[in-house]
Amino acid sequence: MTRYVMVADLRRCVGCQTCTAACKEGNGTPPGVQWRRVLDLESGTYPNVHRVFVPVGCQHCANPPCLEVCPSTATRQRPDGIVTIDYDLCIGCSYCIMACPYDARSLVDRTHYAFGDTPTPAEAARVHHQTSGVATKCTFCAKRIDAGVARGLVPGTDPEATPLCVNSCISGALSFGDIDDPAGPVAELLAENQWFRMHESEGTEPGFYYIWDKGTL
Amino acid sequence: MSQPIASRRQSYWDLRAAGNFIGGGSGAGLVVMAALAALAGAPFRLALALGLAGVLLGLSLVWLEIGKPWRALNVFFHPRTSWMTREGIVASLLFPAGLAASLMASPAATSLAALLAGGFLYCQARILRAARGIPAWRQAEIVPLILATGLAEGSGLYLLVGTATTAAIGCALLAALAREAAWRAYRAGLAGTQLAAPSLAVFDSPAARGARAAQVAAVALMVLALVAARLAPEVSASLGVAAGALAAGGGWGLKALLITRAAFTRPVAIPAMPMRGSSDARAWRTSRS
Numbered sequence: 001m002t003r004y005v006m007v008a009d010l011r012r013c014v015g016c017q018t019c020t021a022a023c024k025e026g027n028g029t030p031p032g033v034q035w036r037r038v039l040d041l042e043s044g045t046y047p048n049v050h051r052v053f054v055p056v057g058c059q060h061c062a063n064p065p066c067l068e069v070c071p072s073t074a075t076r077q078r079p080d081g082i083v084t085i086d087y088d089l090c091i092g093c094s095y096c097i098m099a100c101p102y103d104a105r106s107l108v109d110r111t112h113y114a115f116g117d118t119p120t121p122a123e124a125a126r127v128h129h130q131t132s133g134v135a136t137k138c139t140f141c142a143k144r145i146d147a148g149v150a151r152g153l154v155p156g157t158d159p160e161a162t163p164l165c166v167n168s169c170i171s172g173a174l175s176f177g178d179i180d181d182p183a184g185p186v187a188e189l190l191a192e193n194q195w196f197r198m199h200e201s202e203g204t205e206p207g208f209y210y211i212w213d214k215g216t217l
Numbered sequence: 218m219s220q221p222i223a224s225r226r227q228s229y230w231d232l233r234a235a236g237n238f239i240g241g242g243s244g245a246g247l248v249v250m251a252a253l254a255a256l257a258g259a260p261f262r263l264a265l266a267l268g269l270a271g272v273l274l275g276l277s278l279v280w281l282e283i284g285k286p287w288r289a290l291n292v293f294f295h296p297r298t299s300w301m302t303r304e305g306i307v308a309s310l311l312f313p314a315g316l317a318a319s320l321m322a323s324p325a326a327t328s329l330a331a332l333l334a335g336g337f338l339y340c341q342a343r344i345l346r347a348a349r350g351i352p353a354w355r356q357a358e359i360v361p362l363i364l365a366t367g368l369a370e371g372s373g374l375y376l377l378v379g380t381a382t383t384a385a386i387g388c389a390l391l392a393a394l395a396r397e398a399a400w401r402a403y404r405a406g407l408a409g410t411q412l413a414a415p416s417l418a419v420f421d422s423p424a425a426r427g428a429r430a431a432q433v434a435a436v437a438l439m440v441l442a443l444v445a446a447r448l449a450p451e452v453s454a455s456l457g458v459a460a461g462a463l464a465a466g467g468g469w470g471l472k473a474l475l476i477t478r479a480a481f482t483r484p485v486a487i488p489a490m491p492m493r494g495s496s497d498a499r500a501w502r503t504s505r506s
Contacts, residue, residue, distance in 0.1 A: 010491035039485055050490050065349045071301035072291035091291050092284020094229035095301055098348035103482045107229060107284060133284030196488050202349065213492040 002080040003062075004140060004155060005179045005207040006166070007189050008055045012173035015040055015053030022168035023057075026141070028126030031114050033106040035138035036165045054210070055165070055174060058083060058104040058138040059198065062205030066096035066105065074134070080178075081207050082140050090134035097135060101199050102206075105137045140176070141165075156185055179207075224415050224481035227351060235476035236278035239370075239469045241308075241341055242363065244271025245334040246371015246392070247378075248315060252331030253388065254379060255322060262319050264379045265330070268371065269315045272337065276308060300347055304340035311337055338367040351480045353416035358403040365399040368392040370468040373435065376461025381454040383446045389457075390439040393464050397436065400429075412483055419479040428474065431467030435460045 015038055023029070023036035039054040060083050067075045067083065074090035077083050097105040111132045113119045119127055141163035148154075148161020155161040156177025166174040177186035186209075193211040200206075247268030255261040280286050293309075295302045311333040318326040342363035345354040353359075372389035379385060404420065407413040419425060438460035446453040 010487075011493050041485070041487065043490070052487065052491055054485065054487060056485065065347070068298045069301065069344075069347050071293075071295050071299040071305070072288070073294045074291070089288070089291055089294070090285065091288045093279075093282075093292070093301065094284075095299075095344070095348070097229050098227065098350050098354070098480075100350045101483050103225065103350060103485075109284060194489070199483070199486070200488075210487065211491075212487075212489040 001180055002178045003180050003207065004060070004080050004082055004145070004176065005186055005209060006060075006140070006163070007175040007186055007195070007209045007211060009173045009175070009189075009193075009211040010052055010054065011211065011213075012171045013038065013053040013055060014171050014173075016170055018168045018170055019055060019165035019174060022164045023138070025122075025126075026164040027139075028123070028128055029106075029136070030108050030112055030127075030131075033108060033136065035104075035106075035136070056102065056104070056198075057165075057208075058100075058140075059102050059204065059206035059208040060138075060140060061207065063203060065099040065101065065202075065204060069095045069099040071095065078142070082142050082145075083137075084139060084142060085135055085137065087130045087134050087136075092133045092135065094135065101202050101204065105135050107133070107135050109133055154184075224352075224412075224484045226415075226478070227480045227482060230476055230480070231282065232473060232477060233278040233282035235473045237275040238341055238345075238363070238472050238476060240271045240273075240275030240278065241304075242275075242338060242367030242472065243370035243374055243465060243468070244268045244273075244275065245311075245338040245341075246367040246369070247271060247374050248311070248334035248371070249331045249368060250372050250375040250379070250385070250388065252318065252327040252334075254375070254385070255318070255327040256324055257384065259380065259382070259385075261322075261327070261379075264375050265315055265319055265327075267374070267378055268334065269312060271374075272308060272311065272334075276305075300340050300343040304337060304344060307333055307336045307340055338364055341367070350482055352410060352412035352483055353407065353475065353479050353481065356403060356406045356410070356413075358399065358406040362396070362399040362403045365392065365395040366468045366472065369396040369432075369435075370465045373461035373464030373468070376457045377465070381442070381457030381461065383443060383453070386439055386442045386446070386453070386457045386460070389461060389464060390436065390443065393432065393436045393439060396432065396468070400432075413481075415481045416479040419474060422474075422478075424478075425471065425474050428467045428470030431463045431470065435464035435467060438463065 017038050019036050020034055036057045041052045043050045064083050072089045072091050074086045094107055111129055113123050145155045153161035159167045163176055166176045177184045179186050194213045194215055195209045195211045197206045247264055251261040251264035292305045314330045314333050318330040342360040345359050348354040369392040372392040438456050442453045442456035
């Protein structure tokens with residue numbers, strides 16, 4: 001059984017936002033919408049101040065609250081764990097946005113561009129009109145994965161079958177793969193390091209792991 | 218480049234969505250009161266019609282809010298788990314049941330309409346409860362609060378559009394007291410979480426205090442109206458009407474705040490800070506091999 005997950009090594013992330021830019025470039029999201037974000041968290045008081053960069057986005061939960069509330073069945077879950085949105089079914093009620101504990105979903109009422117009503121050539125090439133008025137979120141680059149798998153490539157290992165944010169990460173902080181493959185990169189990373197998942201108490205079983213130290217749990 | 222890390226006020230559900238909870242809640246409460254009036258042999262058709270109109274108005278406002286209004290019928294596709302779908306199904310049954318109750322005026326028909334109105338109100342409460350990204354809504358105490366608020370608003374409206382009899386004022390008082398208890402339980406529950414500080418600040422704002430003052434004043438006026446019914450019957454109905462207006466208006470105000478102003482997202486929280494400098498080369502090789 002395949003279960004795709006993403007791993008963010010918080011020790012490595014430098015907060016460069018390259019993953020954010022790669023996602024935006026590849027998926028053509030409108031201004032104000034970022035499926036992959038990197039939060040800049042600070043804690044403590046001087047001189048004992050800590051700073052950490054936390055990549056966030058759809059956690060592709062095993063028990064997604066968004067799927068439960070969606071009235072149109074537009075939100076679905078694939079057998080490999082990827083949570084998807086059918087843009088042709090979604091009614092744009094935003095209920096899934098309210099149900100997501102990770103603030104990972106967005107909705108824009110109409111197509112708009114960075115500089116007014118006229119798209120730049122880059123925007124014109126990537127604009128997706130069917131995503132106006134419906135909920136959108138990170139897809140783990142599902143189309144890219146599917147196309148890669150169809151060619152016999154391995155997601156997380158072969159760049160052509162790996163999410164854009166992972167490919168673009170300059171520090172190797174982001175990893176992707178099948179957690180059920182014991183020999184795969186993700187399973188090995190999680191076995192050798194201490195990790196947590198966001199809002200674990202929610203019982204959502206996120207498919208997004210954060211490594212924070214070496215050693216096993 | 219910094220990103221917001223604290224709670225963010227949701228901006229997707231505005232006054233149109235609040236209008237569904239206001240119109241639907243008040244309308245459903247009014248249908249329940251109309252059914253009680255019908256069972257008691259009192260005039261009920263105007264209240265019933267206005268109650269159904271309130272529900273319809275609320276749903277119409279939601280229709281105006283959704284991104285793809287011409288796909289609205291897709292809302293019926295997920296009854297297995299979605300309370301929004303269930304709300305739509307119950308509403309679609311409520312209107313014919315209400316029409317039948319108005320035409321037949323039989324106890325069975327009016328009871329069915331009241332049952333469906335109660336079900337509609339319950340669905341609305343569960344819609345908020347299932348919104349797990351909004352701490353102010355996901356509280357378990359939101360369910361009795363929305364139920365009691367709907368009944369308090371509906372019974373308050375009945376005092377305006379029906380006859381402010383002693384029995385009607387008594388029903389409205391019971392509903393208003395239930396709302397008081399539900400509100401206190403909700404506030405206490407919210408205060409017990411670590412995530413609701415911004416919502417509690419909204420509930421302490423002048424606007425929220427005004428709405429709460431109207432609700433408390435409604436209770437006081439209802440008590441006065443019941444006392445006046447014995448001492449000065451000619452003023453009892455007037456007091457009842459004023460109390461009804463305050464009960465409904467106070468509920469609407471607080472609901473508008475609950476949906477549009479007090480709804481903050483859950484903040485990001487990480488249980489462990491990274492131990493920098495300890496990332497081993499093996500992990501690097503693994504992730505890039």
